[in-house]
Amino acid sequence: MSLDDRDYMRTRPPPLGEWLRRWTAFHVVFALNVAVFFVQWGLQEAWLRDALTGEPIRPLGGLSLDELTSGHFWTPFSFMFVHSGWGAFLSSLLLLWMAGQRVQALYGGRNLVLIHALAGLFGAAVSLAVSAYALKSTSLVLMGASVPAMGLLLAYAVAMPEEEVPLLRLSLWRFARLLLAGSTLLGLLSWMGAFPEWMPNGAAVCFAHVGAGLAGWYFARSLGYGGVPAHLLNPPVSAGSVLRRRPEMARAQRPRRPVVEVDMEAVRRENPRNDPLVDLMKDEIDPILDKINDHGMGSLTDDERRALERASRRFLK
Secondary structure, eight states, X not given: OOGGGSGGGOSSOOOHHHHHHTOOHHHHHHHHHHHHHIIIIISOOSEEEOTTTOOEEEETTOBOHHHHHTTOTTHHHHGGGOOSSHHHHHHHHHHHHXXXXXXXXXXXXXXXXXXXXXXXXXXXXXXXXXXXIISOOSOOOBOOTHHHHHHHHHHHHHHSTTOBOTTSSSBHHHHHHHHHHXXXXXXXXXXXXXXXXXXXXXXXXXXXXXXXXXXXXXXXXXXXXXXXXXXXXXXXXXXXXXXXXXXXXXXXOOOOOOOOOOOHHHHHXXXXXXXXHHHHIIIIIHHHHHHHHHHOGGGOOXXXXXXXXXXXXXXXX
């Protein structure tokens, strides 16, 4: 490769093929939402129109029981990329941008696609159930990227619960719980008829958010994230307590540690202030971050995930 072809020597944008190869799963999901919205709202294509007047009624691709019974089997997937207007589009993509990038970095592209799809499908199932059994309607249409984005947000919050939400003085876990509680409350109020005009299908949509969030939470927990902190699982033993061990374990001798020669002068030059956080990053966290960069978050062991969580708490103090 010549010097002119290297990234740091280029004066022109990279070729289209190389630029596309840099795309991650998050970029593809985000771009699909933008492309579908541009086609439907910019070009006014793919709309359901009135048979007599030709006036547009709503964008095609939304999910409802009537759509499924009409043979539109693709709507459980297409509804995740269709939006009812500019407000829903911007709010959904803001949530997707905030959570999707971090899920990509933490879990890897394959798990991001799985969380996005499973959260959307489970949220859709909850929405259809609420529409059929609670609202007694088969025509309520579900659409919007906010449903799978809620699953991504909960998966992100389980892995990094103490991270602060930008522009808000709230931890990520508290912010996610507030969104779930708000969706549940709005769904119940809409169910009871409190928002009959501007939220006619609010109950189904809000409960779809709750279902998607629970799906994202369960997926993250199935990978070993969250749970009881390590210091509660292994509480320190007080000085006056008696530790009972088996006789053979009590008689066992610890193996001698190998003698390792360390260049202390070189260590002091790298960390002149003797900062323990610098040592922690070099010894424990840097190899884990390299592993995430090469193989994704799903390749980490439970011990490595706990090490990341401990380091995160140390830096947030």
